Amino acid sequence: MSSTxxxxxxxxxxxxxxxxxxxxxxxxxxxxxxxxxxxxxMNPAKDTLALASTEVDLxxxxxxxxLTVMWRKKPVFIDxxxxxxxxxxxxxxxxxLKDPQSDSERVQRPEWLVMVGICTxxxxxxxxxxxxxxxxxxxxxxCPCHGSHYDTSGRIRKGPAPTNLPVPPYKFTNExxxxxx
Amino acid sequence: MAGGPRRQYNNPIIRWIEYRLPIVSTMEATLGxxxxxxxxxxxxxxxxxxLTVALAIxxxxxxxxxxxxxxxxxxxxxxxxxxxRDVNNGWMIRYMHANGASLFFAAVYIHIMRGLYYGSYxxxxxxxxxxxxxxxxxxxATAFIGYVLPWGQMxxxxxxxxxxxxxxxPLIGETLTTWIWGGFAVDNPTLNRFFSLHYLLPFVIAGITxxxxxxxxxxxxxNPLGISxxxxxxxxxxxxxxxxxxxxxxxxxxxxxxxxxxxxxxxLNHPDSFKPADPxxxxxxxxPEWYFLPFYAILRAIPDKLGGVIMFIASVAILFLVPFLxxxxxxxxxxxxxxxxxxxxFIADVLLLGxxxxxxxxxxxxxxxxxxxxxxxxxxLLVMPLVGWFEKPRAIPEGISKPVIxxxxxxxxxxTSPEAAE
Ligand code: HEM
Ligand code: FES
Numbered sequence: 001m002s003s004t005x006x007x008x009x010x011x012x013x014x015x016x017x018x019x020x021x022x023x024x025x026x027x028x029x030x031x032x033x034x035x036x037x038x039x040x041x042m043n044p045a046k047d048t049l050a051l052a053s054t055e056v057d058l059x060x061x062x063x064x065x066x067l068t069v070m071w072r073k074k075p076v077f078i079d080x081x082x083x084x085x086x087x088x089x090x091x092x093x094x095x096x097l098k099d100p101q102s103d104s105e106r107v108q109r110p111e112w113l114v115m116v117g118i119c120t121x122x123x124x125x126x127x128x129x130x131x132x133x134x135x136x137x138x139x140x141x142x143c144p145c146h147g148s149h150y151d152t153s154g155r156i157r158k159g160p161a162p163t164n165l166p167v168p169p170y171k172f173t174n175e176x177x178x179x180x181x
Numbered sequence: 182m183a184g185g186p187r188r189q190y191n192n193p194i195i196r197w198i199e200y201r202l203p204i205v206s207t208m209e210a211t212l213g214x215x216x217x218x219x220x221x222x223x224x225x226x227x228x229x230x231x232l233t234v235a236l237a238i239x240x241x242x243x244x245x246x247x248x249x250x251x252x253x254x255x256x257x258x259x260x261x262x263x264x265x266r267d268v269n270n271g272w273m274i275r276y277m278h279a280n281g282a283s284l285f286f287a288a289v290y291i292h293i294m295r296g297l298y299y300g301s302y303x304x305x306x307x308x309x310x311x312x313x314x315x316x317x318x319x320x321x322a323t324a325f326i327g328y329v330l331p332w333g334q335m336x337x338x339x340x341x342x343x344x345x346x347x348x349x350x351p352l353i354g355e356t357l358t359t360w361i362w363g364g365f366a367v368d369n370p371t372l373n374r375f376f377s378l379h380y381l382l383p384f385v386i387a388g389i390t391x392x393x394x395x396x397x398x399x400x401x402x403x404n405p406l407g408i409s410x411x412x413x414x415x416x417x418x419x420x421x422x423x424x425x426x427x428x429x430x431x432x433x434x435x436x437x438x439x440x441x442x443x444x445x446x447x448x449l450n451h452p453d454s455f456k457p458a459d460p461x462x463x464x465x466x467x468x469p470e471w472y473f474l475p476f477y478a479i480l481r482a483i484p485d486k487l488g489g490v491i492m493f494i495a496s497v498a499i500l501f502l503v504p505f506l507x508x509x510x511x512x513x514x515x516x517x518x519x520x521x522x523x524x525x526x527f528i529a530d531v532l533l534l535g536x537x538x539x540x541x542x543x544x545x546x547x548x549x550x551x552x553x554x555x556x557x558x559x560x561x562l563l564v565m566p567l568v569g570w571f572e573k574p575r576a577i578p579e580g581i582s583k584p585v586i587x588x589x590x591x592x593x594x595x596x597t598s599p600e601a602a603e
Contacts, residue, residue, distance in 0.1 A: 039360075042374065048364045068461065072365040075461055118366075121486055123345035124338065124463040144465050145342070146481055146542045162349075162486045 053181035055173070058112065066129045068117060071180045075125055076168060077117040077141075078178075081152065086110050088139065089153035099163045103153040106167050114178065115154045116168050119143040121161035126150060141165070188215060209420070211398050217416035218423055219404035221581050225299075226402060227427040228292035229394075231434055235285040236390070240383050242278040250330065252376035254369040257332035258457040276446040282324050283449055284438055286472035289317060297503070298524055300512035301403045307504035309396040314500045316389055321473070321497070323382040326375045328470060335451050337458030338467050340367045340375075346480075349487040366460065406581055407512025415581040466541050474538030475531050479557065481542050482550040492554065499561050506561055508569030511577065519572040520564075527560045 054071040056078065061067050067078045081089075089103040107113055119126050121143065127133040128141035128150075136142030136149035138157045143150075148159030155164040170180040188206050190196050195205055209215045249268050251260035264271035293313070296302055302310035329340040344361050348354040363370030401410070410416045417423070441448060449471055453464045469477050479496045483489035514521040534553040540546035 042363055043360050044362075044364050045370070048370065070461075073368050073460065074366050121345075122342040123348075124342070124467070125461060145463060145467055160484055160486055160489070 059176040075117040079113040085152040115165040214418040216419040225295040227430040231288040261331045302504040333454040334456040475534035478534040478538035478550040482554040506565040511574040516575040
């Protein structure tokens with residue numbers, strides 16, 4: 001454009017440029033606003049969100065037993081830990097951990113470990129919930145997909161997973177019941 | 182698409198149409214009798230036709246599958262079994278579709294190998310090449326999504342592992358994966374949208390293919406000598422010369438395809454695909470389809486999650502840069518003694534990576550995958566620029582028709598680059 005517009009018109013051209021830019025910016029914002037409802041329609045729907053909390057009765061789980069429950073279509077591992085397992089989880093130098101977190105930050109009551117049972121690498125379900133499963137080098141859980149080892153606090157100790165198994169929001173509604181989510 | 186004077190037709194109906202919509206002449210100018218094509222194309226140039234056929238097979242069989250397929254987490258697996266057992270000829274249509282995907286990838290990989298050997302990506306065909314890489318990306322997405330639809334164990338866990346790649350992106354990773362899933366894990370909403378996209382993307386492929394062929398038409402195909410035709414004596418009309426030549430390849434391809442569909446339909450399948458998806462139990466060894474193995478090996482070779490994802494994407498995306506990384510002015514590897522050797526090492530490296538990707542992670546396979554990954558990227562980032570720089574190309578014939586003329590009269594020149602003639 002500028003090559004055909006003479007010097008005299010420079011001022012006018014810049015006023016026109018201003019109009020172009022504001023009009024362009026406004027239409028971009030408008031286009032963005034028009035696209036958003038479509039993008040947002042792909043986010044979790046209301047009924048999906050409504051499934052968001054689960055109650056679990058802990059009383060049948062014996063010491064040393066592990067149970068898997070579903071919460072938001074994800075497996076949640078509940079581990080009734082033994083004294084040994086708690087000690088193992090607590091006698092660790094935090095600075096040696098890949099994702100440093102103390103065991104007490106990860107549990108509300110030391111004997112109950114509750115966490116989402118999805119490997120933080122690429123989402124496989126780690127082994128360790130069933131008797132006879134491989135527990136990995138740290139006696140917690142082992143993800144066979146690409147070899148991630150978790151300890152008795154569900155913390156990542158070896159392998160490609162970047163973070164510890166996440167602890168979901170949960171609370172004890174009475175002595176033997178928790179509500180997840 | 183085509184400019185210039187148009188052919189006159191005698192048939193009055195064609196004349197009537199042509200006057201209003203010049204579609205017949207456009208087609209003839211694109212891949213018909215009015216497309217001047219170098220006279221020396223070999224069989225490696227036939228893959229374009231095979232790719233078009235493969236896309237047609239996928240769309241046709243896919244439309245009929247979609248008439249019986251149920252895109253819900255509850256119904257998908259059973260509906261595919263119903264297609265196999267109860268729907269008339271359903272087994273054949275499904276096996277054509279499943280093996281058609283492999284045919285598609287086999288053809289596209291040969292097509293790309295041809296391009297890398299004969300330097301088809303060099304000026305003025307860079308954009309043609311880039312459109313091709315874009316097609317490869319969309320094909321990969323389509324095939325991955327399609328593999329999820331039968332909702333078996335491999336479908337479900339393949340989808341889980343691949344969609345989780347996005348969670349590696351800092352800050353937005355979590356939100357992004359939730360958005361992709363439409364929930365908090367791969368589930369019914371994910372399957373629904375995957376089906377919607379699986380129906381859509383092949384038509385996007387068809388659209389970009391039109392651009393790809395349009396760009397091809399502008400400068401015509403390259404050829405095994407990598408030198409541009411200098412006139413009529415160097416070219417032949419595409420039809421009937423190449424249409425018939427490549428009909429042979431078409432026939433052989435169909436025989437191989439029929440062999441797989443009718444005799445070995447599950448040769449490339451995985452036993453875990455016969456178990457319905459179970460969100461609580463991961464198969465002990467997740468393997469993708471054969472056409473993703475080299476890239477999967479690269480993903481697993483990197484010990485860091487985000488790093489692995491970046492390299493995984495980069496391993497395909499680096500093809501976009503090939504036209505700018507290869508510094509040699511000579512197109513065809515026939516005249517590039519050093520590059521030619523590296524080319525075959527590269528092919529061996531990709532095959533090695535493919536093998537590594539099929540093995541459980543760890544041990545010797547992991548070590549080889551790491552070495553293979555380093556070499557894979559070195560081929561593009563070091564070998565391509567440096568060899569182009571240092572290599573002394575062999576003598577290049579003056580014209581496409583020259584090699585068939587006695588040597589004394591042919592006038593071979595040592596240093597003429599094909600670019601000079603452009
Ligand atoms: C670029 C072209 C396409 C590719 C590469 C492709 C690839 C695939 C693959 C790999 C599968 C899994 C096959 C299996 O293991 O059972 C699949 C399934 C499916 N595809 Fe496609 N597809 C393409 C086009 C289409 C189109 C155009 C449609 C619909 C109009 C379609 C509809 C389906 C349906 C309904 C299924 C599920 C049934 C089944 O698993 O056999 N596909 N596709
Ligand atoms: S998904 Fe668990 S190690 Fe990769």
